[in-house]
Amino acid sequence: MYLQLTTRCNMRCDHCGLNCSPDKGKHMDDWTFTKALELCSGYSETITFGGGEPTCHPRFKDYVQRALDYGFNVWMATNGKKKTSMWWLFDQIDLNEGKLSVDLSLDSFHERIDPDVRAEFVRRKRCRYGSDANVLNVGRAKKNGIGTMDDCICETTFIDPDGKVWQCGCQKVQIGTVWGVEFLDDYASCSEKADYNQRLLPASDYELQASL
């Protein structure tokens, strides 16, 4: 289950499939977040915090703590730009012994971040290296003519900041709200598409790119 905590981001990447930026976006409110946790608890032990950039949500730290207290495993990807949030997250990762996982998104489109933050993610082997040759052809990537792949942006149940529950990140098929959902027989159709991990570069390739 994917919880889109916010559609706000502190970057404005040319390839962003969700058109996120610093000057617009919506945060999930507290009531919706609470109902989303209740809903997810019936379906999954692990939830993904997504965005936008999850750390842009004003209650991000509280929400991480609440999800962990609820008993979930929490995974998220971050752009790593909020340095103080990153060090807070590293502490939480160490305190929560495998319950919280955070990956740094790295590719040629993201802004360069603080080198100490990046080095810590590298040390922890938690970098996700995107390839310029494999960019989903949606959102700003499509508008900018740099998308190369027609695929789903998130192949799992997707809860947006309004509490609408979608079959997947394409946000074409709504299956309910955080107050109640009805899963469809063809629910697995999106997950049959290419695994996102297959679109990621080995670290060595990215480091080669970055040094050019």
Ligand code: SF4
């Ligand atoms: S960091 Fe992620 S969410 Fe933010 S603009 Fe870039 S791709 Fe979009």
